[in-house]
Amino acid sequence: MEKLEAALAKAREMRRAALGAPEVVREKVAPGSGQLAGVWISLPEVQLSPMKALRNRITALAGNKDATPYDMLRSRTIRLMKEKGWTRLAITSPGAACGKTTIALNLALSLSRQKDLKVMLIDLDLRRPSLHRTIGHTPARSMHEVLEGAAGFEDVAVRMGANLIIGMNAAPSRHPAELLQSAATRETLDAIERRWQPDIMLFDMSPMLASDDNVGFLGNVDCALLIAAAESTTLSNIDLCEKELAQLTNVLGVVLNKCRYPDDSVGYAYGSYA
Ligand SMILES: Nc1ncnc2c1ncn2[C@@H]1O[C@H](COP(=O)(O)OP(=O)(O)O)[C@@H](O)[C@H]1O
Ligand SMILES: [Mg+2]
Structure with a gap:
């Protein structure tokens, strides 16, 4: 793990010196209004059964010890994003x-347990969408239909608890x-953000190496997390993707998932940029 982190840090340092971090230019929305809670509560609620959550490794539903690693990831993410005034990840x-x-999903759940934080999670892995399977709820219409203008966000969006909307x-x-x-x-995303006024929007994207789907989209976000799988992602692919990602948006960090011998019991490690 240390070797990997050192190699990534070195590659980053060289890149930073050559490039500098990209600037994000995007219109910010107005702060939330008092009626917002009522609008959010009007969406249908989806509940994840504890059995299904366990099977799909969703451990951040309740704030117990299984949620701790995601709560730590939440704290770092929110600190970095707040510092910069970023809302889209x-x-x-x-x-x-x-x-x-x-x-x-775990990060969204962890964030949404913070009382004062309204969170939106949108599935934009439009080749292999899977959030509906992980949650166990198939919407009648799809998020891609919302983006095409063929459906309204209300037709797709569901709520998990009071603070999390999922598309x-x-x-x-x-x-x-x-x-x-x-x-x-x-x-459409700007309009959704204006209407629903989430404090943070998370986008579950497709993989970088499988297509160029993300290239034209990442200008719409403020920052990104790169998830690597310890058992299958090579160091050169992490470096390659981090490099590409850094040209498209601000990279918050690399999460090394599926670690066989992690420092904690959940199976991921986090390498932060800042
Ligand atoms: N830390 C982990 N350890 C073991 N299996 C995991 C871990 N994180 C995710 N998985 C499993 O790996 C599979 C792929 O996960 P998923 O989140 O769908 O990946 P992706 O969205 O990147 O395609 C799922 O079966 C999921 O339960
Ligand atoms: Mg997926």
């Missing part, structure tokens, strides 16, 4: 099955790259 990985969806897909999109880089997607 993408979660991606080099290859498939690194644990993006698992970590995105899932029932099926893949047929033109994910075009859709994700379109102006319509940017405008």
